Amino acid sequence: MKHILFALLMGFTAIGFGQNTLSGTITDSNKQPLIGVSIYFPDLHKGNVSDETGAFRIADLPDGNVKVTFSYVGYKDQTLTVNVKNQPKIEVILIENTHMIDEVIVSTAFNKLQSQNVMKVEHASVKQLQRQGITSLIDGITNVPGVSQVSTGTSIGKPVIRGLSSNRVLVYSQGVRLENQQFGDEHGLGLSDSGVESVEVIKGPASLLYGSDALGGVLYFNPEKFADANKISADVSQKFFSNTLGSSTSAGVKGSTDNWKFLGRGSFNTHSDYQIGDGDRVTNTRYNETDLKAGIGYSNSQVSSVFRYNFNRLDLGLPEDGIGEQSTSKNTLFPRQGIDSHIASLHNNFFFGKSTLDADFGYILNDRSEFEDSNDPSLHMKLQTFNYDLKYHFPAWGKTELIAGTQGMHQTNTNSGEEMLIPDAQVNDFGVFATANHDFGSQVIQAGIRYDNRHITGEAAGIPGDEGSFEALDKSFNSFNASLGYKLNIIAPLTLRLNLASGFRAPNLAELTSNGVHEGTNRYEIGNQNLKNEQNVQADLNIEFKNEHFEFFVNGFYNHVNNYIYTLPTGEIREENDVYAYTQDNAKLFGGEAGIHFHPHPVDWLHFESSFETVTGKRDDGAYLPLIPANNWNNTLRAEFTIKKWLADGFARVNLNSTFSQDNVSGFETRSPGYALLNAGFGGKVKWGKSAFDVTVNANNILGKQYIAHLSRLKNDGIPNIGRNIVVGVNFAI
Template structure:
């Protein structure tokens, strides 16, 4: 496949036409040249930086109208439309001071707007900033974002939760394609490593209009790292160590680009021993090892651009079963354990026409998951193969009206080869078609869309009727129409309102339709229901933002009503000592929100104070509580920025106080959880020693070694606390 792909690219290179380019100078309001400003056209993956005189050049550009972005720390990001119809376009830019935040271009919502211009409120966070908070894994870092939590099994397995919804209700995108990795299982993590990931965008609310089934609760959109700028070669090495788990995370990356070709490769290895709780004991078999490889090749000319990426992730995960058992600092997993190989191949293509554009994304994911009970023979072995396609056509812009129409689909097969079956052999086919428009008038923006989806699920019968492990054959078709409507307006110069109303849906997964046996991860006998209907929801979101040069305030509120919410409920029977649970449906509602401030006092320009509070309540229509609803959380951070002569640049020191409230709104098969407060410290910056420059960060998480239990910890039922004090040191060198 790769040789065919390269041959195609070489064929396109032979028909490359004359080169267009944009040139210009970037300066501040005093007409002082600004070096190192990032100048980019996100739609076509073009980027450069200004030189010492503030000059920049973007070459090899297609004809058409594109969004040109100028971003630099300490200045307001500018995003303007530029029409390229001649060989050279001159575009100078003046940036204005904005020391409180840097605006980002949002990729996950299709129109590639700055967050300040976007109709939908989307949280954007760089992976670098999450690592600076001392997160050991990618999902642990995501849980630092207001409105996002994680269902955790120790430190190795984490599943994201967005406003109380998790599992198949949260869709994950990596490399531009939807990730499929048996995510229905409580003990099945994402299988993504933060190495080679640039940033994450979080859509908190139904995004079925853009992404189809499984985006009912929201979307996590991981942006891969960028290629090097033209005619550059870059190499970097990073190392992080973790005191609590005696862990290590090592990463090495190489990338280079010409005017037309781009290459990158990154390898990383992550290894941890059992995590330690505050009394000094280690939680047996929470150790894990992870190997990750990411590589990419890109080509572009004035008519066409293409990027091929490949990610291989290999996980060796211990499954904690006996709680506090034999103490060990070994990194080698023991039984029971999981072995997961995950392959993601993606091909992103842009075709440029005179006044329009076609995006064609193709993806292939192969998830090979094995579970070993007490020998090298896999008791559970599932192979999930998924092919995705996503075609979007950007129609010619008509005044202030932008329009996108698209077709998306998926073909997926699951096969079993182990002694046990968790879900049967099956095939799933998705097809969706949608259209969305964005209209700007003055400082107001209106966005609307409509979509139709069909999902077909067919599974094979297995086993003997009436016995454990029997799966009846299922042949089901699920249809859904969904719509969204969003409005953004300025109530005042610095005061913005966003109001969004959207519907979403989720087709029941194979476990919910077909289960018949003991789910070892949950210690219960689960019985599926082939008569389940779509989950269908309607959510209203209100976002208010106030931003000035020294103060930010935001308040997000939501109300989410879900028809046919799927959950498991005990039926009172016991099979082989396990309580029996049925998959059933009922209407449900979730409501709550997030609020926060960011204060940057003048004239104490080096000091930042941020505070956020988040809450969500989830109930069935009969008044009983939904499971896996995170506790209320109040987060406060003091951050100081500084420089020490010429050897310590971009320095920062942070004090974080994370207060989690008691969760008394537990479902019938959960226990209540007490409140707790954690204190976290951070220190870092860019150090120059002689001719060597490197970035470092030092964190002390749970500084006072507090004993606590998270409400969403899967080890809570055994009374096992979460991780104790953890000192994290990270260093990154540009080679």
């Protein structure tokens, strides 16, 4: 089967063959050839590896400047900008460095290595997150300092970045802005970790690059790469979860020629109700997930195009009775949600000699149904989103890079169920921006400016004054935003970054139009059509030190938000629920993260990592903001090793994750006591004859601690979080 697919791919390469080829050799500092070095062109979505002599060759490349990254385990990554037409052959020397990792950052405009980037962006590979025994993608990213989640059991999680969540955090998947009715408390991330390579976290306003709703930050999920040129591969993985008696199965295949590439992946996850520390199960927290991903790409010397498609189906139980009927069934009960999500993206890079144009287009359909007591949906919403993103990279002027672009979105929401949370509505976004980066050697300055307009129209529905009725809506929101960043290499291992940026968020439909009982909070909520933009300014300071055996970082931030939107009680009671109305006030959030990574000589295989994070959020009247995560201190002792010829890339870890009590709560929250969770794991690549497979075994919350996270939506019912969970994973490459 693999040979047939490869033959079909080779047959297509006769179309549009380019003329530029880059070749060369890769050696270490002693001039010894390095075998298996990854050579990757991020703008072209293509790559290869060096052969047994350290040589490589990649054909069909553009005429102008193009970025290429060389990466190899145990060596510093190196990124070069080469003009293949003028420099068709190069020699690359990689410098040995066992522990420092330097990734190319895709979520920022200039796609630089993190060490070159003006903005501090956290990068985490999904493989490393999976080695920590995560139960879901959102569960994994909470291991990134400064990132938390508002959770409903193990199935629903909403990202929180430095105390901001919901529509204040923007999520990108496959390079497309994810829109899935994220205003709702029961509306989680809705992404599978299968087929995702890494996540990048921008902690702070990113409206300059992404427009409205990036006021609090961005989660940018990078999809898995295509196969190296002229190769084809397949893999199968299986994970088992003791707590939920769950399983996760994934299988994929991908292949590439010099011009064409394709991939396909499917996965299925199924879980029973999760178990708390005393052994009881939380009724109807079970869920099932089906995920399919596909991609096809083509590149030559003038253009690179990639089309990707993702279908995700979720069948989610909604816990209502807490510790009720005890069952290990995976068939969801009522009430439940059924969600079908379709994400299609088309990414194009056009090369015009010294300049390039990125033209990206996306379509998302989020089809969400809620079933109360029968298979006829009581709530049914369809959200369709079309978006575009055009960026023109001007020819470099010395060490100055300039990008100008425009972005836009057309969105429609339609209801067909008996109930309506928000009205039928349309949202249209338009934005233009420009940003520049100048490199002075040890110093880099980056600045930008942007203008946005959002126009929202909503249809009137119901009888005025009745629950579930909506007034007609026609509102426009405008905003100017800017950013300024400065990076200084004080001395070789010590770097300082200082960033000042503004961001904005237009009120969402729920905040503008709500008129009814919000089941997730047991409140009757009333919207406010007079709400203004949330507008913030945030200052960030990052200092980091890295040498061969010791690393530390300190991040501090101060975030001032004008017109922060929240709810206040009115003193009324409707439908047997207290009435809350949306209002605005200025607010501030401040705090940061700090951490160390120590791997002493001569025991370089032993690592100690420790990080601390804190955030405080207050309104101008002194009251605390809701949904602010508690302070957290995370400590890990990790060993990396190889055992003779049968285990490679081995690891073992012990982790103590300590969450402090949260006493700074809003008026309708309760305080949360602190807790500490002990976790451990081991694994690696097992070699069995000519075969090899990856194995991981993790035990999280080993002591079965009974605790309730401050941001758990089951906290008000006194329902604890998940107890002990043993996760076993196996991955076979075919």
